Amino acid sequence: MKRLQLQRWSSSVLAPRARTVNRLHQHIYGQRYQSTVSPVQARDDQTAAIFEDSTTQDEQLAQIVKDSHTRRSHLQYPSPPVEAAQQSAKLAALHARLYLPSRLPVQTLARALVDQTADPNPNFNNASLATLGHDLLSYYATEHLICTYPRLPLTVIFAAMYAYAGPKTLAAMAREWGVEMATLPGGEVDPGLLQFRRVEPGSEVETGSSRSARPYEHNKLWRKTVTSKVFYDDEFGDPLKGPGMSAGGVTTEQASAEFVRAVMGAIYLHAGRAAAKRFFEQHFLSRHLNISELFNFRAPARDLTRLCARESFERPVAKVISETGRHSRHPVFVVGIFSGQDKLGEGAGASLIEARERAAVAALKGWYLYSPLNVRVPSSMEEPSALPWKPVHVDLGEVIV
Known part of the structure; x- marks a missing residue:
């Protein structure tokens, strides 16, 4: 009796599952698959209606087949299709996390995440957006530094530009934003991932030493001066990279920097100048940078003497202000640099020479x-x-030695 009940239960439960599998085979392989399972005798009208009405099951199977074809079609693209951006949770979260303007669509943000090494088509990569964003970042950072510190030496301006908008800073910002990277680019990956083709191990990576040819560079008398940096180098004072020097891929730092630049360019195109400048102030100028630590003087006393001569000041004179422990193991001398009755700087050191050098450095930094x-x-x-x-007042800059 128990065996008879078990057979009835198995036939009533397993038969619908077998019928579903048969229909799945028929839809996928296009074959008329005839079921060998006997029809189920439903006990009531409600159960019979569920098993006999196969319209809902056919729609689900058709949707499964459609999704499988869609996934196979996405494999042929080097980057995710445009319509996939609206279904990406990572992309929507990144858009909200950065508090981007509502006028910036998620499709453009998805394009900013596709490097040109992943998709060479300029209509689907971030090359054009990154070019615009790079110019905007350089412009805003340069005008901020020159107008805020009009007397900065050019070498210090180059260092500050690199600290504000250099590739290492931009890569750190991309990590802080929570941008994740795809292992391999392709049409099937999530549009919210940074997609680029990584450089092969052992290949040469473009650095500052990979420069384009400068005029008269082959001459032995050529010297890399500050003037040559202005005319022949980039905004960071590094030599420009020549064409055709790509190793077939980019590093993580380069891809992340291009993404941040592309976001800046996208904001400018979709939301306007005010939104782009506000984004720069919130994400770039808000980063603390101690300008005084970027100086590196080789002969501060000589530079201070030349500066006073250029500005028609009296010749600087070092005077001992105070001292303690001259004959002990740890003496301390406090020396001040005076130009007439005006004290230009002050410094302390274990010797008179060290204190004078620090006082000269303090005087130069104060200027x-x-x-x-x-x-x-x-x-x-x-x-x-x-x-x-x-x-705006812009000074002559540093003393040219």
Whole structure:
């Protein structure tokens, strides 16, 4: 009796599952698969309606077949299709995390995540957006530094530019934003992942030493001066890279930097200048940078003497202000640099020479780090309620030795 009940239960439960598998084979392989299982005798009308009405099951099977074809079609693309951006949770989370303008669509943000090494088509990679973003970052960072510190030496400006908008800083920002990277680029990956083709192990990576040919560089008398950096190098003072030097891929740092630049360019195109400048102030100028640590003087006393001669000041003189423990193991001397009655700088050291050098460095930093009270940049004139423009004071810069 128990065996008879078990057979009835197995036939009533397993038969619908077998019928579903048969229909799946028929839809996928296009074969008329005839079931050998006897029809189920339903006990009531409700159960019979569930098993006999196969319209819902056919729709589900058709959807499964459609999804499988869609996944296979995505494999032929080097990057995710445009319509996949609206279904990516990672992309929506990144858009909200960065507090991007609502006018910036997620499709453009997805394009900013595709490097040109992953998809060579310029209509689907971030090359054009990164070029625009690179120019905007250089412009905003340069005007901020020159207008805020008009006396900075050019070498210090190059170092500050690299600290604000250099590739290492941009790569660190991409990590802070929570951007994840795809192992291999392709059409089937999530559009919210950074996609690029990694450089092969052992291949040469482009660095600052990979430069383009400069005029007269073959001459032995050629010297890399500050003027040559202005005319022939990039905004960071590094030599420009020549064409055709790519190793077939990029590093993680380079791909992350291109993504951040592309986001800046996308904001400018979709939301306008005000939104792009606000994004720069919130994500770049908000990072603390101690400008005074970027100086590196080789002969500060000589540079201070030349600076005073250029500005028609009296010749600087070092005077001992105070001292303690001259005949002990740890003496301390405090020396001040005076130009007439004005004290230019002060420094302390274990010897008179060390204290004089530190006082000269303090005097030079006090001159170069001058900043006006009301700082205005040229881009502020783009605002509708901008006041009339007043010329910004820009000093001659460092002393050319």
